[in-house]
Structure formats: C-alpha cells, structure tokens
Amino acid sequence: MAEPLFERLCLIGVGLIGSSIARVARARGDIARAVVANAKTPATLQRVRELGIADEVEADPARAVRGADGVILCVPVGAYAPVMEAIAPHLAPGCVLSDVGSTKGSVLRDLLPLTPSTVQLVPAHPLAGTEHSGPDAGFAELFQGRYCILTPPPGADPVAVERIAELWRRCGSMVETMDAATHDKVLAIVSHLPHLIAFTICGTADDLAQETREAVLKYAASGFRDFTRIAASDVDMWRDIFLNNREAVLEMLARFTEDAQALGRAIRWGQAAFIEDRIARGRKIRRGLIERKQA
Amino acid sequence: MAEPLFERLCLIGVGLIGSSIARVARARGDIARAVVANAKTPATLQRVRELGIADEVEADPARAVRGADGVILCVPVGAYAPVMEAIAPHLAPGCVLSDVGSTKGSVLRDLLPLTPSTVQLVPAHPLAGTEHSGPDAGFAELFQGRYCILTPPPGADPVAVERIAELWRRCGSMVETMDAATHDKVLAIVSHLPHLIAFTICGTADDLAQETREAVLKYAASGFRDFTRIAASDVDMWRDIFLNNREAVLEMLARFTEDAQALGRAIRWGQAAFIEDRIARGRKIRRGLIERKQA
Ligand SMILES: NC(=O)c1ccc[n+]([C@@H]2O[C@H](COP(=O)([O-])OP(=O)(O)OC[C@H]3O[C@@H](n4cnc5c(N)ncnc54)[C@H](OP(=O)(O)O)[C@@H]3O)[C@@H](O)[C@H]2O)c1
Ligand SMILES: NC(=O)c1ccc[n+]([C@@H]2O[C@H](COP(=O)([O-])OP(=O)(O)OC[C@H]3O[C@@H](n4cnc5c(N)ncnc54)[C@H](OP(=O)(O)O)[C@@H]3O)[C@@H](O)[C@H]2O)c1
Numbered sequence: 001m002a003e004p005l006f007e008r009l010c011l012i013g014v015g016l017i018g019s020s021i022a023r024v025a026r027a028r029g030d031i032a033r034a035v036v037a038n039a040k041t042p043a044t045l046q047r048v049r050e051l052g053i054a055d056e057v058e059a060d061p062a063r064a065v066r067g068a069d070g071v072i073l074c075v076p077v078g079a080y081a082p083v084m085e086a087i088a089p090h091l092a093p094g095c096v097l098s099d100v101g102s103t104k105g106s107v108l109r110d111l112l113p114l115t116p117s118t119v120q121l122v123p124a125h126p127l128a129g130t131e132h133s134g135p136d137a138g139f140a141e142l143f144q145g146r147y148c149i150l151t152p153p154p155g156a157d158p159v160a161v162e163r164i165a166e167l168w169r170r171c172g173s174m175v176e177t178m179d180a181a182t183h184d185k186v187l188a189i190v191s192h193l194p195h196l197i198a199f200t201i202c203g204t205a206d207d208l209a210q211e212t213r214e215a216v217l218k219y220a221a222s223g224f225r226d227f228t229r230i231a232a233s234d235v236d237m238w239r240d241i242f243l244n245n246r247e248a249v250l251e252m253l254a255r256f257t258e259d260a261q262a263l264g265r266a267i268r269w270g271q272a273a274f275i276e277d278r279i280a281r282g283r284k285i286r287r288g289l290i291e292r293k294q295a
Numbered sequence: 296m297a298e299p300l301f302e303r304l305c306l307i308g309v310g311l312i313g314s315s316i317a318r319v320a321r322a323r324g325d326i327a328r329a330v331v332a333n334a335k336t337p338a339t340l341q342r343v344r345e346l347g348i349a350d351e352v353e354a355d356p357a358r359a360v361r362g363a364d365g366v367i368l369c370v371p372v373g374a375y376a377p378v379m380e381a382i383a384p385h386l387a388p389g390c391v392l393s394d395v396g397s398t399k400g401s402v403l404r405d406l407l408p409l410t411p412s413t414v415q416l417v418p419a420h421p422l423a424g425t426e427h428s429g430p431d432a433g434f435a436e437l438f439q440g441r442y443c444i445l446t447p448p449p450g451a452d453p454v455a456v457e458r459i460a461e462l463w464r465r466c467g468s469m470v471e472t473m474d475a476a477t478h479d480k481v482l483a484i485v486s487h488l489p490h491l492i493a494f495t496i497c498g499t500a501d502d503l504a505q506e507t508r509e510a511v512l513k514y515a516a517s518g519f520r521d522f523t524r525i526a527a528s529d530v531d532m533w534r535d536i537f538l539n540n541r542e543a544v545l546e547m548l549a550r551f552t553e554d555a556q557a558l559g560r561a562i563r564w565g566q567a568a569f570i571e572d573r574i575a576r577g578r579k580i581r582r583g584l585i586e587r588k589q590a
Contacts (some may be wrong), residue, residue: 127517147514186510189500191517197492198518199577200555205484206576207550215481217580219442220589222422222486223493223525228584230518231577239570242562253559255502257552260495264548267537275534281501282494282526285512289523294515 005167006032006070006096012061012083014039014048016130017100018074019138022053024171027140031170038064039135040075047135062090070163073099073111078240080110093118096160098167100126102187102237104151104180106244112153120160125149125183126173131232144172151180188248192241193256196249198231199238300462301327301365301391307356307378309334309343311425312395313369314433317348319466322435326465333359334430335370342430357385365458368394368406373535375405388413391455393462395421397482397532399446399475401539407448415455420444420478421468426527439467446475483543487536488551491544493526494533 009025009032011018018037025031037054038061039045049057058064065071065087075083080101091097097119101107107123115121128146130137148168152161165175178186205216205224216224242249259278266274289295304320304327306313313332320326332349333356334340344352353359360366360382370378375396386392392414396402402418410416423441425432443463447456460470473481500511500519511519537544554573561569584590 127514146516182507182510186507186514187517189503189507190511190514190519194496194518194522196558197496197522197555199573200558201488201492201551202577202580203573204547204551204554206580207554208484212477212481212484215477216485217583217587217589219422219481219485220584221441222482223489224485225584225589226521226524227489227492228577228581228590229521232581233574233578235571235574235578238574239567242570243565243567246562246565250559250563252499253555256496256499257555257559259499259502260492260548260552263491263495263498264545264552267541268545270538272534272538275537276530278494278498279528279530279533282497282523283528283530285497285501286523286527288512289515289520292512294512294520295523 002030004030004033005163008032008034008036008068009070009072010036010038010065010068011072011074012038012064012087013074014044014054014135015074016133016137017126019048019053019135020140020142021072021074021171023138023140024143026053028170031167032070036064036068044135051135061086065090067092069095071095071097073101076236076240077101077103077106077244080107084111084114088114088116091116091119096120096122096163098122098124098164100124102241103244104183108153108180120157121153122156122160122164123151123180124164124168125151126168133234141172143168146173148173148175149183150175150177151183152177184245184248188245188252192245192249193252195230195233195238196242196253198227201227202231297325299325299328300458300465303327303329303331303363304365304367305331305333305360305363306367306369307333307359307382308369309339309349309430310369311428311432312421314343314348314430315435315437316367316369316466318433318435319438321348323465326462327365331359331363339430346430356381360385362387364390366390366392368396371531371535372396372398372401372539375402379406379409383409383411386411386414391415391417391458393417393419393459395419397536398539399478403448403475415452416448417451417455417459418446418475419459419463420446421463428529428532436467438463441468443468443470444478445470445472446478447472479540479543483540483547487540487544488547490525490528490533491537491548493522496522497526
C-alpha cells in the first residue's frame with residue numbers, strides 16, 4: 001500500500017460528501033493515517049461516532065483542525081465565511097486547505113483573504129452527488145468514475161495541488177483543473193440552470209388548479225418526470241449555490257429565457273422553420289452527448 | 296380468443312405508433328381480422344410490406360379506407376387536414392374514425408367538420424413513445440402499462456367509444472377519458488413545456504463559446520443530461536404539436552417564465568426565504584411522484 005497522503009485529515013462537515021470521503025479513507029488506508037470529523041450539530045457528531053467512519057470526532061472546529069496537515073471543508077458554501085473565521089487562526093503551518101463546494105469563485109472570495117501564508121489553498125469540486133444528505137447518505141463509491149474539478153488560485157503550490165489531485169484519484173475520480181470563473185460559468189449551465197428550471201417547473205405545476213395538478217402527477221411519465229428527478233435536492237445547499245454563483249446563474253437564466261421566448265414567439269406566429277431549427281439543435285446536442293457516451 | 300374488434304382496420308401512417316398498433320394486432324389476432332396500412336412515401340410502404348406487419352399495403356388513402364369499419368390516423372397532427380380531405384368521402388357508413396395524435400383540440404377542429412354523420416369520431420392519445428420514428432421503430436409492447444387518453448366529442452356513440460377503449464386495453468394500456476381542452480392543458484404542462492424547455496436549453500448551450508460548449512458535453516452528468524433526454528424527439532412531430540396546441544403551450548410557457556424570473560429576481564436580491572420556498576416546492580412535487588410510484 002502507498003504511504004497515506006495525509007497524516008491527519010480533518011473534515012469540516014460530514015454529510016453526504018464529507019462522510020463519503022471518510023468512508024473511502026477508511027476503506028483504502030492510503031488517504032490519511034487519521035481522519036478527524038467535525039459537524040455543526042451534536043446529533044451528527046453522535047451519528048458519526050456510531051458509524052465509526054472517523055478516527056476522531058471533534059465538536060469544536062478550532063480544535064478539529066489543530067495539527068492537521070489536510071483540512072477539507074464539506075459544508076454548504078454559505079457557511080464557509082463563519083467556518084473559516086473559526087478555523088483560520090488554528091490551521092497548522094504547511095497545511096493544505098481544500099473543499100468540495102459546488103461554487104468556486106465564492107470560495108476564493110471567502111477563504112483566500114483569511115488563509116495564512118503558510119497554508120496552501122486548493123479548492124476542489126467533485127461532480128458527484130445524490131439527492132440525499134447527512135452522514136448516513138454517504139458511501140465509498142460515490143466518486144468512482146466521476147470528474148473532480150480543481151480550481152487552484154494563481155500561484156498555488158504545485159505540490160499541494162498534486163496532493164489534492166491524488167486524493168481524488170484515490171477516491172476513483174478523474175481530475176481536471178480550471179480557473180474558478182470558468183468552473184462557475186460551466187457549472188451554471190450544466191447544473192445550476194437545470195436545477196433552477198426543475199425547481200421552477202415543479203412550482204409552476206404546484207400552482208395549477210387542484211384537478212390539473214393531480215393530472216400532472218398521474219401523467220408525469222410524458223416528460224415532466226425527467227425534469228423533477230433533480231428537484232429533490234437539498235434546500236440549504238441549493239440556496240447557497242444560487243446565492244454564491246449569482247452572476248453566472250443569472251446570465252445563463254437570461255440567455256435561456258430569451259431563447260425560450262423566441263421559441264414561444266415562433267409558436268405564436270406559426271414560424272415553422274424557426275421551430276424546426278430549434279428542435280434540430282436540441283437533437284444535435286443530444287447526439288453529441290451520445291457520441292461521447294455521456295447520454 | 297375473443298372476436299376481433301374490427302373486420303378491417305385501416306392505419307393511415309405506419310411510423311412508430313402506427314406500426315406498433317399493427318404489430319399488436321398481428322400478435323394478438325383479436326384486434327382486427329385484417330389490417331390495411333397506408334403511408335406517404337413509397338419507401339415506407341415498401342418497408343411495411345417487407346416487415347409483413349399488415350395484411351394489405353395501399354398507397355392511396357382513399358382506397359385504403361374503403362370498406363374499413365375502423366380507421367386510425369397515425370400521422371403528425373399537422374397532416375390531419377389534408378389526409379381527412381382525401382379520405383372523408385370514402386369512409387364506410389358505421390366506420391369508427393380514431394387517431395393517436397398528441398394534441399386533441401386540433402383533431403376536433405380538423406376532423407369533426409368533415410366527418411360524415413354515419414361515421415363516429417373517437418380521438419385517442421396513447422401516452423407512449425420513444426425518440427425514434429418510422430416503421431422499424433415500432434414494437435408490440437410499446438403501449439403496455441401506459442395510459443391512453445380518449446377525448447370523444449360531446450354526444451359520441453358509447454358503443455364506438457367502447458370499441459376504441461377496448462382496442463387500447465388489448466394493446467395493454469390503461470384507458471382514461473377527458474375532454475379535448477383538458478387533455479391539451481394537461482399535456483402542455485406534463486409534456487409539451489418540458490420538451491420546449493429541453494429543446495431550448497440545448498440551443499442555449501449550443502450558442503455558447505466553443506470552449507464552454509465542449510465543457511457542457513463533458514460535464515453533462517451534473518444535471519444537463521437529464522434535460523436533453525427528451526430533446527432527441529422527431530422534428531416534424533414536435534413542430535406540429537407546438538403549432539397545434541399553441542394556446543395551452545404559450546400559457547404554460549408564460550407561467551413558467553414568470554416563475555423562473557421571480558426566482559431569478561430573488562437570487563439577484565439575495566432573498567433566501569423565497570429561494571428556499573421554491574426549492575421546497577420542487578421537493579414536494581417530487582415526493583408526490585414518488586408516493587404515486589411515478590418517479
Ligand atoms: N450533494 C451533492 O450532490 C454535492 C455534490 C458536490 C458538491 N457538494 C458540496 O458539498 C458540500 C456539502 O454537501 P453535502 O451534500 O455533503 O451536504 P450535507 O449532506 O447536508 O452535509 C453538510 C454537512 O455540513 C455540516 N455543516 C453545516 N453547516 C456547518 C457549520 N456552520 N459548521 C460545521 N459544519 C456545518 C453539517 O453538519 P450538521 O449535520 O451537524 O448540520 C453536515 O455535516 C456543499 O458545499 C455542496 O455544495 C454537494
Ligand atoms: N412518437 C411518440 O412519442 C408519440 C407518442 C404518442 C402519440 N404520437 C402521435 O402519433 C402520430 C404519429 O407519430 P409517430 O411517432 O408514429 O410518427 P412517425 O414514426 O414519424 O410516423 C409518421 C407516419 O405518418 C406518415 N405520414 C406523414 N404524413 C402523411 C400524410 N400526409 N399522409 C399519409 N401518411 C403520412 C408517415 O409516412 P412516411 O414514412 O411515408 O412519410 C409515417 O408512416 C403523431 O400524430 C404523434 O403526435 C407520437
């Protein structure tokens with residue numbers, strides 16, 4: 001077995017993502033010699049103890065990070081600022097600070113100003129998840145075969161970046177690197193806008209007269225169902241994502257709304273050629289996915 | 296074996312839906328004593344002959360319907376008016392005229408004025424399909440366990456309605472009845488709006504700079520993919536659906552757009568409570584589907 005990447009790896013937050021990392025570390029042994037877990041509520045701390053997925057469970061974040069050579073924030077991105085305020089003074093020199101948050105510009109905004117010069121910040125975003133949350137939802141295979149995007153700030157230490165990259169490779173992921181702004185734009189269109197649309201169409205259906213709403217549930221298989229699959233996601237996490245990737249999400253929403261209205265206008269005025277062109281583009285993108293075996 | 300429901304059943308259009316009906320009829324024997332198939336192009340007629348899924352293949356729609364006690368239009372809804380003009384004078388007295396079109400108000404508009412008083416019109420819409428089309432795409436199990444919605448006009452002969460209902464039950468479907476306007480409103484939200492959104496978001500992605508578009512295809516698993524699943528559907532069929540359910544589609548699009556913009560506004564102004572409420576409603580509808588085993 002390879003040497004563990006970290007002597008003491010501290011996970012702040014042990015929900016779906018944090019507890020999955022803990023489970024991989026436990027199963028493999030070559031990620032960390034010891035895993036320390038911290039969460040907000042006594043219930044979660046207790047549950048993590050019962051599950052036995054961490055070597056130490058520590059209620060105080062400042063104590064949890066003490067002596068750790070690796071710290072990964074696994075909390076909703078809206079909690080980064082207060083969490084960082086609590087842990088920053090206690091981070092060990094030489095420590096690599098990483099995270100798993102779904103927005104990355106906000107991570108630089110919230111963490112970089114408070115990061116001690118002796119600490120290396122290497123943000124990461126595993127593109128893996130389910131609609132469940134909490135320490136019981138995690139599993140060691142979650143990251144297998146999924147992409148993990150690193151967004152190291154300019155001038156990041158290549159050794160620290162490689163340590164986090166290797167952590168994710170050992171979790172089974174394919175590692176990619178890009179800058180935070182590109183990440184946020186790409187995720188806005190591939191993930192955040194689809195979720196925004198899914199939440200919205202569910203709300204639109206929910207507002208319909210009782211009778212029609214019943215019918216929507218009954219005949220959902222006709223297309224609606226596919227749109228709601230991602231609408232079961234966690235409230236806090238998605239609120240934080242929308243608020244912390246505000247600009248890119250609003251830009252993609254504006255583009256999408258314009259395009260939807262242009263199609264609506266063509267329907268209103270019976271412009272068959274325009275409608276056909278839009279449908280044909282949908283098919284083209286779909287074919288692109290199938291060719292890349294992403295469909 | 297039960298007596299066949301029809302002596303001579305004529306299918307106008309033998310693509311995905313028409314050829315699936317032909318295959319069920321062939322497999323069961325109790326739907327029609329003889330199936331006559333008509334299509335637009337010589338290539339399709341020839342293919343149907345090769346497949347051996349109809350007893351007779353007839354290039355002329357007027358001759359195809361002659362002597363048939365059942366006729367089902369299985370063509371895109373935009374072709375109903377010219378097809379009906381060609382067949383109406385040749386429909387046999389006592390014949391039941393049905394269809395499988397995805398919009399139903401347009402069917403009454405296009406067929407009812409030309410329907411002879413001796414012919415019973417019983418429109419139907421099987422909620423079953425794939426993204427493939429043509430006579431090779433059909434299969435006998437397509438309608439198994441799926442809903443089929445009948446929209447008989449006021450005063451329709453109950454015996455004729457029951458014959459079409461029984462045809463669909465023998466195809467394996469659960470039969471429901473509603474008026475055409477309700478059908479069109481329900482389908483607008485469960486099917487037509489989701490397709491409109493899917494075509495649109497693919498177009499929005501297609502318009503992005505080359506680099507971002509590549510990334511969209513690469514990271515599609517993050518949500519985008521689910522939205523494109525239904526975007527591979529047939530161009531002619533969907534153009535006709537949008538144009539023939541114009542009012543209901545535009546109304547649902549307007550409601551949805553308003554709701555999406557309200558959520559966008561809340562994101563812009565950081566209104567966490569509003570955002571949480573919208574996400575929670577998405578989860579609620581999703582739970583409704585899961586409880587009904589529709590998810
Ligand atoms: N779920 C996904 O699909 C997914 C995918 C990729 C990335 N992510 C990102 O991963 C992160 C965690 O998501 P998740 O799905 O694992 O969430 P989760 O299952 O809800 O877990 C969140 C964890 O964060 C803890 N926490 C919340 N606020 C905290 C605070 N102020 N101090 C300390 N701990 C706190 C929670 O503790 P308590 O239980 O005690 O409240 C819980 O352990 C988020 O940033 C999210 O954007 C999620
Ligand atoms: N696909 C679905 O998911 C689905 C689901 C439920 C209902 N529907 C409805 O079912 C109907 C047929 O759809 P489909 O998927 O079976 O389409 P399809 O596979 O494209 O087949 C259409 C058939 O109609 C024929 N046709 C077209 N115009 C014609 C004309 N003017 N005269 C005679 N035949 C003509 C075509 O003949 P050629 O091949 O010779 O051109 C072809 O045989 C549509 O009204 C659609 O709304 C479809």
